[in-house]
Amino acid sequence: MDFELTPEQRAFRETLRAFVDKEIMPVATEWEHSGRYPTEIIEKMKQMGLFGLSVPEEYGGLGADMVSFALVFEEISRGWMGVAGTIGSHSLACWMIARHGTEEQKRLHLEDLAAGVRRTAIALTEPGAGTDLQGIQTRAERDGDFYVVTGTKTWITNARHADPLPVLVKTSVTEPAHRGMSVLLVDPATAGFSVSRDLPKLGYKGTETCEVVLDHVRVPVSALLGGVEGRGMQQVLGGLEMGRINIAARAVGVAQAAYDAALAYARERTAFGQPIADFQAIQLKLADMATDIQAARLLTYWAAAQADGGKRVDMEAGMAKYFASEVALKAALESMRIHGGYGYSQEFVVERLYRDAPLMAIGEGTNDVQRMVIARSLVSGKSKVGW
Numbered sequence: 399m400d401f402e403l404t405p406e407q408r409a410f411r412e413t414l415r416a417f418v419d420k421e422i423m424p425v426a427t428e429w430e431h432s433g434r435y436p437t438e439i440i441e442k443m444k445q446m447g448l449f450g451l452s453v454p455e456e457y458g459g460l461g462a463d464m465v466s467f468a469l470v471f472e473e474i475s476r477g478w479m480g481v482a483g484t485i486g487s488h489s490l491a492c493w494m495i496a497r498h499g500t501e502e503q504k505r506l507h508l509e510d511l512a513a514g515v516r517r518t519a520i521a522l523t524e525p526g527a528g529t530d531l532q533g534i535q536t537r538a539e540r541d542g543d544f545y546v547v548t549g550t551k552t553w554i555t556n557a558r559h560a561d562p563l564p565v566l567v568k569t570s571v572t573e574p575a576h577r578g579m580s581v582l583l584v585d586p587a588t589a590g591f592s593v594s595r596d597l598p599k600l601g602y603k604g605t606e607t608c609e610v611v612l613d614h615v616r617v618p619v620s621a622l623l624g625g626v627e628g629r630g631m632q633q634v635l636g637g638l639e640m641g642r643i644n645i646a647a648r649a650v651g652v653a654q655a656a657y658d659a660a661l662a663y664a665r666e667r668t669a670f671g672q673p674i675a676d677f678q679a680i681q682l683k684l685a686d687m688a689t690d691i692q693a694a695r696l697l698t699y700w701a702a703a704q705a706d707g708g709k710r711v712d713m714e715a716g717m718a719k720y721f722a723s724e725v726a727l728k729a730a731l732e733s734m735r736i737h738g739g740y741g742y743s744q745e746f747v748v749e750r751l752y753r754d755a756p757l758m759a760i761g762e763g764t765n766d767v768q769r770m771v772i773a774r775s776l777v778s779g780k781s782k783v784g785w
């Protein structure tokens with residue numbers, strides 16, 4: 399059994415760490431509170447090739463393995479989770495196009511997306527349907543060589559920058575729901591397409607999350623992902639394993655940042671004539687945090703390594719996402735307690751971590767849904783717990 403990263407993965411992590419420490423950490427708190435978009439950081443991420451993480455090398459991407467993919471989201475989220483959001487849904491959409499797109503669609507989009515010249519996102523959720531994607535209302539009706547698309551999507555991260563925007567639509571209302579859905583790669587310059595507003599959020603600043611309106615948008619049939627109707631649900635669900643590893647890794651990064659801040663503060667802050675780190679009550683919190691974070695990290699790398707081994711990892715990725723996001727929530731709160739009153743101040747990083755952590759329990763399927771996925775996998779006999 400080998401719990402080590404490969405030399406390449408270790409070198410990649412060191413590069414990421416140096417980038418996060420130098421370019422993200424010093425500005426994150428200030429930019430977050432001033433509502434400044436992290437343009438310069440995004441430009442550097444483009445130069446590092448991070449927009450091409452999930453794009454195969456033959457289309458100009460890094461074609462990263464899943465463990466390296468997790469390292470990117472962990473390290474960037476240690477600095478600023480919102481910035482990880484700018485490449486999160488982008489990477490998932492790139493993966494979907496690379497995996498399911500026609501050769502023409504890959505040639506048309508992947509090179510630009512890998513370079514960050516154009517960016518992308520994923521539009522699944524609607525005002526009336528999130529977990530229950532079969533309940534979406536966005537319709538695409540065939541009219542000659544076009545689909546006419548009408549509907550509203552909400553909570554779409556990066557929608558303002560997406561070109562194309564993959565949109566989950568209903569192409570049939572007579573087929574069973576899961577077979578009546580397709581993904582269309584929508585060009586945002588098409589008449590009737592608009593990003594109607596940015597949604598105000600608790601945290602996850604530094605990346606916009608938007609409402610998108612499609613009003614009789616004419617999408618050419620050539621933009622149907624994979625060229626065959628009715629595969630949308632399958633295409634989207636295939637990406638969820640990757641999405642859950644992404645969220646698990648972000649949670650590990652946020653939890654690590656909360657722990658790092660707590661340890662540094664506890665060593666520095668004195669009360670009753672000694673550093674508060676000398677009090678056993680503080681030490682117990684630090685020990686619990688460190689243990690939980692290491693367990694979450696192992697679960698995340700394990701799910702990623704299993705995926706790299708070519709396995710379906712619905713249960714493993716679900717476990718990692720569920721556990722790591724709960725650890726992030728707990729670590730942010732414990733770090734805040736250790737900071738005392740300063741933990742409630744916007745001048746300390748823990749306040750941002752406390753607002754960012756809950757998203758990981760919601761995004762890519764709520765944690766209750768993860769628990770149902772895990773249980774289903776176990777009860778059906780598809781997966782077992784053990785080594």
Ligand SMILES: Cc1cc2nc3c(=O)[nH]c(=O)nc-3n(C[C@H](O)[C@H](O)[C@H](O)COP(=O)(O)OP(=O)(O)OC[C@H]3O[C@@H](n4cnc5c(N)ncnc54)[C@H](O)[C@@H]3O)c2cc1C
Nearest residue numbers: 487520521522523527528529530553554555762763764766
């Ligand atoms: C900041 C942010 C960014 C996002 N970015 C994107 C994005 O880029 N693209 C995108 O498409 N979506 C995005 N989302 C949407 C996100 O994926 C959904 O919010 C999430 O899937 C949950 O859906 P919902 O909000 O409609 O909640 P609902 O599905 O309405 O769930 C509400 C509650 O009911 C529970 N529930 C639902 N069904 C069941 C069930 N069968 N059994 C038991 N409990 C159940 C849930 O666990 C939850 O507690 C984003 C959301 C946020 C907050």
